[in-house]
Amino acid sequence: MSSTAARPIRPIAVIGGTGPAGMGLALRWAHAGETIIIGSRDAQRAQAAAEAIQRKAGNQARVSGMENSAACSAADILMLTVPFEGQAALLKQLKNSMTPGSILIDATVPLAAAVGGRASRPLGVWQGSAAQQAAELVPHGVSVVAAFHNLSAELLNREEPLDCDVIVCSDDSDAAQLTRELAAKIPGVRAIDGGRLENARIVENITALLIGLNIRHKGHAGIRITGLPPAAYR
Amino acid sequence: MSSTAARPIRPIAVIGGTGPAGMGLALRWAHAGETIIIGSRDAQRAQAAAEAIQRKAGNQARVSGMENSAACSAADILMLTVPFEGQAALLKQLKNSMTPGSILIDATVPLAAAVGGRASRPLGVWQGSAAQQAAELVPHGVSVVAAFHNLSAELLNREEPLDCDVIVCSDDSDAAQLTRELAAKIPGVRAIDGGRLENARIVENITALLIGLNIRHKGHAGIRITGLPPAAYR
Numbered sequence: 001m002s003s004t005a006a007r008p009i010r011p012i013a014v015i016g017g018t019g020p021a022g023m024g025l026a027l028r029w030a031h032a033g034e035t036i037i038i039g040s041r042d043a044q045r046a047q048a049a050a051e052a053i054q055r056k057a058g059n060q061a062r063v064s065g066m067e068n069s070a071a072c073s074a075a076d077i078l079m080l081t082v083p084f085e086g087q088a089a090l091l092k093q094l095k096n097s098m099t100p101g102s103i104l105i106d107a108t109v110p111l112a113a114a115v116g117g118r119a120s121r122p123l124g125v126w127q128g129s130a131a132q133q134a135a136e137l138v139p140h141g142v143s144v145v146a147a148f149h150n151l152s153a154e155l156l157n158r159e160e161p162l163d164c165d166v167i168v169c170s171d172d173s174d175a176a177q178l179t180r181e182l183a184a185k186i187p188g189v190r191a192i193d194g195g196r197l198e199n200a201r202i203v204e205n206i207t208a209l210l211i212g213l214n215i216r217h218k219g220h221a222g223i224r225i226t227g228l229p230p231a232a233y234r
Numbered sequence: 235m236s237s238t239a240a241r242p243i244r245p246i247a248v249i250g251g252t253g254p255a256g257m258g259l260a261l262r263w264a265h266a267g268e269t270i271i272i273g274s275r276d277a278q279r280a281q282a283a284a285e286a287i288q289r290k291a292g293n294q295a296r297v298s299g300m301e302n303s304a305a306c307s308a309a310d311i312l313m314l315t316v317p318f319e320g321q322a323a324l325l326k327q328l329k330n331s332m333t334p335g336s337i338l339i340d341a342t343v344p345l346a347a348a349v350g351g352r353a354s355r356p357l358g359v360w361q362g363s364a365a366q367q368a369a370e371l372v373p374h375g376v377s378v379v380a381a382f383h384n385l386s387a388e389l390l391n392r393e394e395p396l397d398c399d400v401i402v403c404s405d406d407s408d409a410a411q412l413t414r415e416l417a418a419k420i421p422g423v424r425a426i427d428g429g430r431l432e433n434a435r436i437v438e439n440i441t442a443l444l445i446g447l448n449i450r451h452k453g454h455a456g457i458r459i460t461g462l463p464p465a466a467y468r
C-alpha cells in the first residue's frame with residue numbers, strides 16, 4: 001500500500017459481501033493487500049465466502065467473514081453491495097453498528113428489478129439516488145460515497161484486468177479520495193472525481209443502460225471516460 | 235457511401251445547424267460525402283454557416299443553407315441540434331414541413347441551464363426524455379431517433395478523429411440503423427444500438443455528467459462502452 005502509506009491498515013467490510021459484486025470487489029482488494037471482512041446476514045455464509053476468496057487470492061490474503069453488524073463494527077470503511085430492495089432496511093438495521101468517522105461506499109443501483117420490473121430500467125428515488133437515500137439513513141458523522149456501480153460483477157470475479165472507469169461522487173472530499181485510491185487498486189480501473197453525491201443519480205442509471213446493452217449484445221459492458229487530462233484519473 | 239449503396243443520396247437537414255453541435259456534425263458529414271442543408275431561423279445566417287462549412291470541408295462538399303422549415307421540406311433526414319428550451323416550440327412550428335417517412339434524429343439534452351440552472355444538472359421531462367417529447371410532437375409517420383448527445387461539439391469542429399461512442403435509441407429499427415451508419419461516418423466514432431427510445435433518458439443525462447466532468451477537470455469528455463462483442467459496434 002505504498003501509495004497510501006499515511007493510512008493505517010484499516011479493514012474494509014464488504015456488506016452484502018456474499019453476492020457477486022461484493023465477492024468480486026473483495027477478491028480484487030484482497031489481491032491488492034487490503035484486509036477484508038465479508039459481511040452477510042448469516043455469519044457462517046460470510047465465513048464460507050471469505051474462505052472461497054482466500055483460496056482464490058492466496059495465502060497472503062487477509063479475509064474473514066462475519067455477520068453484517070459485527071463486520072460493520074469491526075471496520076471503518078464499509079462497502080455496500082446489496083440489491084436496492086434490501087438497502088434501506090439493512091442501513092436502518094446497521095445504524096447502531098457504524099462508528100462515527102466511518103465511510104460508507106454505496107454501489108446500490110435502483111433497478112426496476114427490485115419491484116418485479118426490468119433490470120434495464122431505473123427506478124426514481126425520492127432523494128434522487130440510492131446513494132442519497134443511504135446518506136439520509138446513516139448516522140451523523142458517517143460519510144457516504146457513491147462508486148463502483150458500473151463494474152461488471154462477472155469480470156470482477158475473473159483474474160484479468162478490467163476495462164472500466166469508476167466515477168466517484170461524494171460531498172466529503174477526503175472520503176472520495178480514499179475511495180478513488182481503493183478503485184485504482186483494481187487492475188485496469190481508473191477512478192474519476194464525479195463531483196457531489198447528487199451526481200450519483202446519473203452514475204447509477206448508467207448501470208441500467210449497461211445491463212440493457214449486455215442483454216442486447218451479449219457482453220459485460222463497462223464505460224470509459226475519454227477526453228479528460230491525465231490528472232483527472234486517480 | 236459504399237456501405238450504404240442501396241440508400242439514395244438524400245440530404246441531411248441539420249436543424250439549428252448554426253450552433254456548435256450542428257456545425258460540427260454538418261462538417262463531419264460534409265467531409266464524409268453527405269449532402270447537408272443547414273437550417274436556421276434566419277436563411278442568411280444558415281447560408282453563412284453553410285459557406286463556413288464549405289470552406290473547411292473543401293470544394294467537393296455539398297452544403298447549403300435555408301430557413302428551418304424550407305430545410306425540413308427539402309430533406310428526409312432531420313438532425314435536431316437545438317437547446318432544450320427551443321425544442322418543443324420549434325418542433326410544433328416545423329410539424330407541417332416534415333414529410334411522412336422522414337427521420338428526426340434528436341440530440342437534445344434537457345439541461346437545467348434551460349431554466350437558468352446548471353448545465354451539469356438534467357431536468358426531468360414528463361415524457362421521460364427530450365427525445366420522447368420530440369416523438370410526441372412530430373407528425374404521424376415521422377420516426378424519432380435519439381443520438382449524438384455525448385459528442386463534444388468542440389471536438390466535432392476540429393479535424394482529428396473523435397474518441398467517443400454514439401448510443402442510438404429508437405423504436406424504429408430501420409431509422410436506428412441508418413442513424414448508426416451516419417454516426418460511423420464520423421472518424422473515431424463507434425455506433426451502438428442502445429435499444430428503445432425510452433433509453434434516451436439515460437443517454438441524455440450522461441451529457442450532464444460529462445459537462446460536470448469538463449467543468450471539474452477542464453476537458454472535452456466523451457464515453458466509450460467497453461466489454462461488448464465487436465458485432466455490437468456498427
